[in-house]
Each structure stands twice: as structure tokens, then as C-alpha cells.
Amino acid sequence: MTEVMEIAAAIAEEVLFPRAMEVDASSSIPVENFDALAEAGLYGIFAPEEVGGLGADSGTLAAAVEVLAAGCLATTFVWIQHFGLVRNLLMAPAPLRDQWLGPACRGERRGGIAFGGLLPGPPRLRAEPEPDGWRLVGSAPWVTGWGRIDTLHVAARGPDETIVHLAIDAEEGRGLSVTRQHLVAVEASATVRAQFDGVWVPAERAMAVVPFDPAASGGTSLRANGSLALGVVRRCCQLMGPSSLDVELVACRAELDSAGDPTMALARARASELALRASAALLVQQGSRSIARHEHAQRLAREAMFLLVFGSRAEIKSGLLSRLLPDGQAVDR
């Protein structure tokens, strides 16, 4: 998979990193960043070659996410939301799969996710069955990439403890409304809160109906987001020059790569904490100039802050708090 990594590295260094500060100061990401990923085939990075993907294995996928995140975290963050759509289309009934999988792999169709139904506790987003389809009711607190995606992969609670995976148009109207979330990092990701007031979804847009298994949102499924943190550390290392952080990056990546279901959350916590420390070390090394708005160091520090909370789970959160408060305790709020 050297070829995939060469492509990813070239886009990261030649397209994404030169624009990273401009993106950071903007409210949306230039569509050209996504077009570059699409032209390189990266929207179908892990899909099998016979359906139009690059066929990358999980190790190559993780490595590509890291390299691209070191180029521009916001762009990579939006791009990886597309993975949910591709994964579900691969398993979807034939008419939808045949119609959409090719365009999704080519990045002609670009997906985001609204996983409100996966959140623990009482259902916040429900899919109510109707004779010829589903009706979506509730909300998804975070949906990233608005304006840069055309398809929303919705995971909503269905009847009898199920999760219904639906593919809907990422367009306001007909019961779907969005409100912008304003962020101190990755603001250009155009993240919104989505409200579903009886959104009608025809049956042929259903990708799968599966049992609701809270454990499915944990364990090794958390690996890919860990590469976002590794990407921030990687860029900090490059900007600092040789330091002990290089060794820590290698060790942290190895721990993520070898983690299984029981240990992945702790490996993720370690990666987030390392991004925080690496960006703090870069700030200190570069001194006062690092706090100027055009400097990468302050951007990376804000991005590390975002990665402390994004994609978290109870075990990641407690793992991080243990690392940050080694002798203390915190009450979950």
C-alpha cells in the first residue's frame, strides 16, 4: 500500500498544509481540498478495488488519516465522516449499493454522519416505521461538513431496540433544519446541530437495520479517530525538530495499532494527551511568536484541545482524566 501512502503524503504536503492556516481562519473548507482527495481515489480508500475503491487495509487507512491530519486536521476530519456512508453502502441492499457505491468511492457523492441514535440513554433520534419507509424524529447534536456533503448517513433508533441506518439528502427542508455550532478549532468543518421534525425517508434509502449494541460504538471501532491526534503530534514533531516526542509518537502509534477492544479507549486517551503535550511543547519552544494568529503552534494547540473531547466515550474520558489528574478525582458532569 506504499502507493496510497505516497498519494496521501503528497496531498498533505502540497495541497493541505500550505492552506492550513487559511482554512483555520475560515468558516468553510475550500472544495478544492476535497476534490484533491476525490481525484486521488481517497474517498474510496478502504473499499475493495472491484467496487472502485483503493482496497487499503486498516493499517494503511490509519496511516493515511495521520499523514493527512498532519496536513490539515479540519479537512481530514470532514473527509473521514464519509467512511460511515461507504461502510454501510458496502452492506446495503443491491439497488442502493449498485447506484451509490461507485459515486461514493469516487467522491462524486460525499457523506457525513448523524449518529444521534447511537448516543446512550433514551433515544434522541428515532426512526419510526411507516408502510413504505421511515420517519425521522429527534435531533443529532453534531453533524460535520455541512455544505460540503450531499448525503447524510443517519443512525436512528428503530423499534425493538434496533438501529436504522438511512441515507438522506443533506439538504434543509422537508422537516430537516440545522443550526451552526461555532467552534474554537476546526471551525471550517462547518459543524451543525440537526433537527429532524418528521423527515420522510423512502424504504429504498435504508442501508441496514441492526440490533442496537452500545458496545459496537467502542473498542477497535475507535481506532481511526486516534490517527487525528497522531497527525497533530506528527506536525508538532516536524515543526519542533528532533526531540523525545518522536519516540513518544512511535510508541503511541504502536499502542493504537496493537490495541484490542478492551484497551483501545486507553490508547485513545494516551494519543489525545500526547497531542496536548506536543502542542504545548511546540508553543513553549517557539516562544511568544507562537501565540500570533498566523502561527501553526497556536492552531495545533486549539486542535489538540478539540481532540480531547471529540469522538470521546466514557472510557476515553475517564482514561484522560486519570492521566490529567493522576492523584485526584473528577465528578462526571
Ligand SMILES: Cc1cc2nc3c(=O)[nH]c(=O)nc-3n(C[C@H](O)[C@H](O)[C@H](O)COP(=O)(O)OP(=O)(O)OC[C@H]3O[C@@H](n4cnc5c(N)ncnc54)[C@H](O)[C@@H]3O)c2cc1C
Ligand atoms: C466538533 C465536533 C464535531 C462532531 N461531529 C460529529 C458528526 O459529524 N457526527 C456525529 O454523529 N457526531 C459528531 N460529533 C460527536 C462525537 O462523535 C462524539 O459523540 C462526541 O465527541 C462525544 O462527546 P460527548 O460530549 O457526547 O461525550 P462525553 O460528555 O465525553 O460523554 C457522553 C457520553 O456519551 C457517550 N457517547 C458519546 N458519543 C457516543 C457515540 N457516538 N456512541 C456511543 N456512545 C457515545 C460517551 O461514551 C459518554 O458516555 C462531533 C463532536 C464534536 C465536538
